[in-house]
Amino acid sequence: MNAFGLLLRREIALAWGRGGGPLLALGFYAAAVVMLPLALGPEPARLAAVSxxxxxxxxxxxxxxxxxxxxxxxxxxxxxxxxSLGPLPLEAVAAAKSLAQWLIAGAPLALAAPVAAIALGARPALAGLILVTAALGGLAFAFLGGTGAALALAGRRGGLLVAVIVLPLLTPPVIFGGAALDRLALGLPWLGPLALLAGYAAAAAALCPFAMAGACRNALG
Amino acid sequence: MIRHLQIQGLAARRGERTLFSGFNLGLATGEAAALTGANGVGKTTLLRIVAGLVQPDAGLVTFTSSEGALDAAEARAGACHLLGHQDGLKGARLAEEELEFQVRWTGGTAKSARAAAERLGLTRLLRLPVRVLSAGQRRRLALARLLASPRQLWLLDEPLSPLDAASRSLFGEVMAEHLAGGGLILAAVHDPLPVTAREARLGA
Structure with missing residues (x-):
């Protein structure tokens, strides 16, 4: 097995154990989805509109x-x-870590997303696109979030930094994904926003490893 | 193959404070150097500079082979072990999982990991989670990686401190074999190394 596969396997095992692994994200997601109707009120029409x-x-x-x-x-x-002293550059190490995070937390969330939307009243016909959007978006979130986590290493109050740096970067994929789903629901062409989302995810996966590696080197030195 | 490690005019600082400056050391294959000095004088920083993890304030670290200068990044990634207080072992994972990953990541095989564990008397402990190991057992597990993956330059930060007498002399044998096989050892220590080593003193 090559070095990337070796590292990926270890990172998946670690991500599985870290903070409850996929259960933490899934549990939080389920709780938030269940609480939404409690806050918005139970009228199906209103819930379906925002589902x-x-x-x-x-x-x-x-x-x-x-x-x-x-x-x-x-x-x-x-x-x-x-x-840092292994066969792969830190960029590849960072990519492996983000990828493992996506496989462990992002993929289960993507599977849960259509269920959550339909439970809130979305039409079942949207399920396929919700799954694709959530999977692509999750990939972008994993790499962008990883960048924030790496930048937070060198500073105190890293958590705050992650929120401040990462949340603005998360807005474009949220907008693109939301637009694709909206358009499908209204019967309009939805491929454009989805392509933008895919492009954004690809750019994040390609560029963020460099930022993560730079931030890690900075923190180590 | 590293033939020679040369450290010239090295200086480092932490924040505003200069740790050391003008440090020189040459190390050829088969040689060991014991890096001594008071606490906080910069021994760990020096080792991390040689490993390429920290940028020096001034000075050069060069690796040469019989054909001339080696690319420093390549020499570090392929021929350098750094073992410090933080061993990178994850407490929740089994000792054997952690050892096998560390060994394979640094260029060894599952088989060599097993052989090294046997040599250092760890076989019985391999099925245990790392977190239940004692400090000395944990250090032996970290040292097993040096034995199992063939890398020439060993940068050791207080390698012996948690070890008992028997483990110390065993690790002394391992170090002597490594040197006899053309290795280089630079170790920050307070007690004398169990192999013949030149002393390199850091600080006044």
Whole structure:
């Protein structure tokens, strides 16, 4: 097995154990979706109108939960030193960590998103697009959140920094994904916003590893 | 193959405070150097500079092979072990999982990891989570990686401190073999190393 596969397997095992693994994000997501009707009132028409948008925004927030500590543990216990002296550059290490995070937290959330939206009253016909949007968006969230987590290493009050840096970067994918779902619900062409979302996710996956590696080197030095 | 490690005019600072400056050291294959000095004088920082994790304030670290200068990043990623207080072992995982990952990540195999564990008397402990190991057992687990993945330059930060007498002399044998096989060792220590080593003193 090559070095990337070796690292990915370990990161998946670690992400599985970190803060409850996928259960934490899924639990938070389920709780938020259940609370929404309690706050908005039970009228089906009102809930159905916001169902896709709410399911989508709550997913964005849920996927950030376990991201904050993506690098912190490795930084504190010296694993980041070891990872820096391995066969892969830190950029690839950062990509493997984000990818593992997506597989463990992002993918289960993407599977849960259509269920959540339909439970709130969305039409079942939207389920396919919700799944695709959530999977693509989750990929962007994992890489952007990882960048925030890496930048937070060097500073105190890292958590605050993650929120301030990452939340603005999360707005474009939230807008693109929401627009695609809206348009499908209204019977309009929806491929444009989805393509923008896919492009954004691809750009995040391609560029964020460089930012993460730079931030990690800075924190180590 | 690293033939020679040369440290020239190295200076480092932490914040406003200069830790050390003008530090020189040459190390050839088969040689060990014991880096000594009071607490806080910058021994760990020096090792991290040699490993490329910290940028020095001034000075150069160069690696040469028989064919000439080596690319420093390549030499570090392929031929350098750094073992410090923080061993990177995850408490929740099994000792064998952690050892196997560390060994394979640094260029060894699952088989060599097993052999190293046996040599250091860890076989019985491999099925335990890292968090239940004692400090000395944990250090032996970290040291097993040096034995299992063939890398020439060992940068060790207080490698012996939590070890008992038997483990110390065992690790002394391991270090002597590593040097005999063409290795280089730079170790920050307070007690003398169990192998013949030049002393390099840091600070006044």
């Amino acid at each position: 896709t948008g709410a399911a989508w925004v709550l997913l964005a927030l849920s996927s950030l939960l376990s991201l904050e500590r993506l690098f912190e543990r490795d930084f504190e216990d010296g694993a980041l030193d070891l990872l």
